[in-house]
Amino acid sequence: MLSSRTARKFLKPPVFLICSLPFFLIFTDAFELTGNLGANPIEEIQDRLGNWGLRFLLLTLMISPLRQITGQIWLTLFRRMLGLFTFFYILMHFFTWLILEQSLYIPAITEDIITRPFITIGFLALLILLLLTITSTNKMQRKLQKKWHKIHRLVYSASILAVWHYWWQVKKDITEPLIYVVILSILLSYRIWIKYLQKNK
Amino acid sequence: MLIKRSSIIKSSEITSEDNYLNRRKFIQSSTLIGGSLLSSKLLGANLPQEPFAELDDVKSSLYSTDEKINNFLDVTSYNNYYEFGTGKDDPYRNGKDFQSRPWSIEVTGEAEKTGIFDIEDFVKPYLLEERIYRMRCVEAWSMVIPWVGIPLADIIKSFKPLSSATHVRFETLHDRERMPGQKSRVLKWPYREGLTMAEAMNPLPLLAIGIYGRALPNQNGAPIRLVVPWKYGFKGIKGIVKMSFVKSQPKTSWEMAASNEYGFYANVNPKVSHPRWSQARERRIGSGVWASKQPTQMFNGYGEQVAHLYDGLNLRRHF
Numbered sequence: 001m002l003s004s005r006t007a008r009k010f011l012k013p014p015v016f017l018i019c020s021l022p023f024f025l026i027f028t029d030a031f032e033l034t035g036n037l038g039a040n041p042i043e044e045i046q047d048r049l050g051n052w053g054l055r056f057l058l059l060t061l062m063i064s065p066l067r068q069i070t071g072q073i074w075l076t077l078f079r080r081m082l083g084l085f086t087f088f089y090i091l092m093h094f095f096t097w098l099i100l101e102q103s104l105y106i107p108a109i110t111e112d113i114i115t116r117p118f119i120t121i122g123f124l125a126l127l128i129l130l131l132l133t134i135t136s137t138n139k140m141q142r143k144l145q146k147k148w149h150k151i152h153r154l155v156y157s158a159s160i161l162a163v164w165h166y167w168w169q170v171k172k173d174i175t176e177p178l179i180y181v182v183i184l185s186i187l188l189s190y191r192i193w194i195k196y197l198q199k200n201k
Numbered sequence: 202m203l204i205k206r207s208s209i210i211k212s213s214e215i216t217s218e219d220n221y222l223n224r225r226k227f228i229q230s231s232t233l234i235g236g237s238l239l240s241s242k243l244l245g246a247n248l249p250q251e252p253f254a255e256l257d258d259v260k261s262s263l264y265s266t267d268e269k270i271n272n273f274l275d276v277t278s279y280n281n282y283y284e285f286g287t288g289k290d291d292p293y294r295n296g297k298d299f300q301s302r303p304w305s306i307e308v309t310g311e312a313e314k315t316g317i318f319d320i321e322d323f324v325k326p327y328l329l330e331e332r333i334y335r336m337r338c339v340e341a342w343s344m345v346i347p348w349v350g351i352p353l354a355d356i357i358k359s360f361k362p363l364s365s366a367t368h369v370r371f372e373t374l375h376d377r378e379r380m381p382g383q384k385s386r387v388l389k390w391p392y393r394e395g396l397t398m399a400e401a402m403n404p405l406p407l408l409a410i411g412i413y414g415r416a417l418p419n420q421n422g423a424p425i426r427l428v429v430p431w432k433y434g435f436k437g438i439k440g441i442v443k444m445s446f447v448k449s450q451p452k453t454s455w456e457m458a459a460s461n462e463y464g465f466y467a468n469v470n471p472k473v474s475h476p477r478w479s480q481a482r483e484r485r486i487g488s489g490v491w492a493s494k495q496p497t498q499m500f501n502g503y504g505e506q507v508a509h510l511y512d513g514l515n516l517r518r519h520f
Contacts, residue, residue, distance in 0.1 A: 030490075038289065039279030039486050040342060101484075103493035111479065118477055168477065171340065172458060173287035173387050 007074035015078060019085045022052045023092070046096045053089035054166060054180055056082055057159050061187045068194075080136055083155075087133045090162075094126055118168035125161035128154050156191075159184055246324045246351065246410070250302050252423050254416045256329055259349050264405060264506075265333035271344040271487050273413055279486060280420045281338065282439055283388055284373060284380035292420035295381055299419040301440070306425070310370075310446035313361035320424050324410060326359065327351040331414070332407055332428070337469045337501045339433035341494075342484045348428050349411030354402045362398065366446035370395040371427060371438045380440075388454050394427065394438035395451035395465070399510050405430055405503060408441075431503035433467045464520040468511070469501035473520050 002011075026045055028034040037044040060082040067075040102109050112119045132152060134140070141148050163184050167177040247257060282292035285299075304320040329349050337343045357369065375391035377383045383390045396406065407428040410417055417423040422439025429436045435455050445451075455463035462476050471481045482494035500507050511519075 039275040040289070040484065041490050042484065043342075045490075100490055101494075105493065108479065108482070116477060116479075173283075173385075 002072065002074050004074045004077060007077055011074075012077065012081070016081065019056070019082070022048065023089070042096065042100045046093060046101060049089050049093035049096055050166065053086055053093055054162055056086040056089055057155075057162060058180065058183050058187065060086055061155070061159060061184075065187065065190050083136065084133060087129045090126055090129055094123075118165050121161045121168070122165035125158045125165060128158040128161070132158070156188060159188075246327050246329045248321050248324050248410055248424065249416050252301070252416050252418045256349055256411050256414055256416060259329045259331045259411075259414060262330045262332045265331065265347075266335060266345060266502075268333075268335065268345045270333060270347055275486050276344060276346055276412060277418050277420055281340075281434065282382075282420060282422065283385075284382045284390075284392065284440065285420065286382045287385075287387060291382070293418075296419035299379060299423070301419065301424040304424050304442070306441060307443045308360055308445075309443070311363040311366035311448060312446045313363065315360070323356075324351060324408075324425070327355055329410070330407075332430075334407075334428060334430040335501050336428075336430065336434055336437075337483060337497065339435055339463065339467070339475065339480075341478060341480060341482070341497075342486055343497075343501075344486045347413055348407055348409040349414060350407040350409035350428065352404055353406040353408050353427070354404060356408055357401055360446070362446045365448055366398055368395050368397055368447050368450055369401045370443075370445045370447050370451040371441050372443035372445075373438055373440045374442045389457050391442075392438060392454045393451065394436055394453050395447075396429065396436075397450075397510075398446075400429070400507075403507055403510065405506055431469055431500040431507045433463075433469060435463065436467050466511075466516070466519050468516065468520075469497060470499060470516055470520065471497040472499075473517055 025034055026037075026048060029037050030041065030045075060079060063075050063079040063082065067073065098104060098109065102112075113123050114120070132155060135144060135148065135151055144151065163177065163180045166180060167174060170177055249256070278293050279289045280292040281289070282296070285292040285295040302320075305317050306320060306323050307317045308315050329351065331347055331349050333345060333347045335343055336346050362369075371394045373390075373392040374380065375383065400406065409422070409426050409428045410424060412418070412421055417426065422437070422441075425441050426439040427437050427441065436453075450465055453463075453465055455467075456465055469480075474480050480497055483497045484494050485492070498504075
């Protein structure tokens with residue numbers, strides 16, 4: 001069993017670096033140092049950031065079940081960090097859309113958010129993640145007490161909206177969004193199952 | 202993808218842009234001076250076996266746009282050709298070893314002349330033309346591509362379609378071994394497309410056998426593909442093996458896949474949005490990360506040549 005202290009000291013910094021890697025790879029690829037961004041760099045940046053946002057979201061949701069199954073308490077140390085990385089990647093995904101894809105052209109941005117359902121739900125997911133980020137500090141947690149858990153249960157809605165947003169955006173080949181759907185379903189069913197077990201104790 | 206894009210295509214396979222542009226100037230001036238001479242020689246098109254091989258005696262066309270041409274790398278590494286996979290670089294990667302010879306095209310249906318023709322004989326009677334067209338994808342991006350090919354109308358005329366033919370229908374090769382993307386059920390194979398006879402007889406549609414003065418690369422639809430510049434790119438069926446003159450509007454692949462999103466006509470129209478995204482603006486590939494999207498033009502800017510084809514047709518309903 002790894003103590004929380006050792007995990008904090010020795011695992012947190014490298015995990016932080018690993019989580020930032022996909023972001024830095026976008027820059028090194030943009031300058032063709034590590035790879036490249038292809039013929040449509042804006043689409044590539046947007047897709048990569050969105051994909052990493054989804055991956056971090058699912059990783060965040062994996063922490064609690066993993067801790068419960070393995071009994072490794074220290075895992076919880078990484079939940080907030082992964083959650084904040086989720087928000088970071090999704091926010092960058094949103095900024096890429098706003099600045100590079102739409103060139104801050106307000107009429108197109110509002111039209112898309114209002115009339116394109118897949119953008120509407122993606123935007124909703126972003127707002128939820130924003131709320132979770134703001135209330136993620138220890139101070140907020142103490143201040144909100146019981147309400148904090150209620151608010152942070154919204155992460156389940158956000159994850160459904162986010163995966164749905166991806167599914168809806170794909171032209172025809174749904175293989176990749178399907179992978180996310182399967183993982184998310186497992187993570188959510190696990191929680192429902194635990195709840196059911198507790199109720200029938 | 203960790204492959205360097207610049208290493209995707211061997212430099213020897215690329216006509217350098219300068220070289221290509223010079224060559225174009227030369228061709229243009231020589232056709233201006235000796236145009237009549239050339240055509241009187243009745244050379245006919247010689248189709249080389251190998252992709253990227255240089256094409257001879259290509260004449261320029263008044264239908265070409267003078268907009269900046271996209272670079273060869275973008276045109277050959279960012280493709281939608283689901284027969285080789287759904288990713289944009291799949292057609293390049295999975296199409297590399299595709300053998301496009303021997304190749305024959307079957308012409309069937311309502312026409313005086315039908316039969317199965319070897320690709321070389323199929324294009325032999327015609328002079329090759331270069332047409333620099335805008336290409337607008339339904340996914341809201343666009344390119345400017347220097348095609349080399351034969352006006353579809355000229356080819357159709359030679360088969361003498363009967364008056365009973367209302368549409369012409371095309372099919373792509375169906376061969377799961379050679380086209381690995383067909384192992385997936387993402388679309389119904391073979392890929393099919395079609396045009397009304399009036400559309401097909403318009404001077405713009407091209408049966409292309411090349412780009413940048415060279416034979417078509419596999420990822421762009423070797424050995425022969427359709428180019429219809431006022432329609433969304435998916436109408437440009439690639440790797441054609443069959444052309445049929447038919448008596449009713451044929452079912453097309455994307456229409457069969459999602460009829461609420463993709464129609465038979467598929468005319469570029471900034472006012473009719475895709476159910477999931479706007480078609481009002483487009484991203485010109487190669488314009489850089491900081492460039493904003495540009496407005497999409499009705500019929501992709503080819504309205505002067507084609508708008509009359511749709512007089513009285515409700516383009517919102519017949520999208």
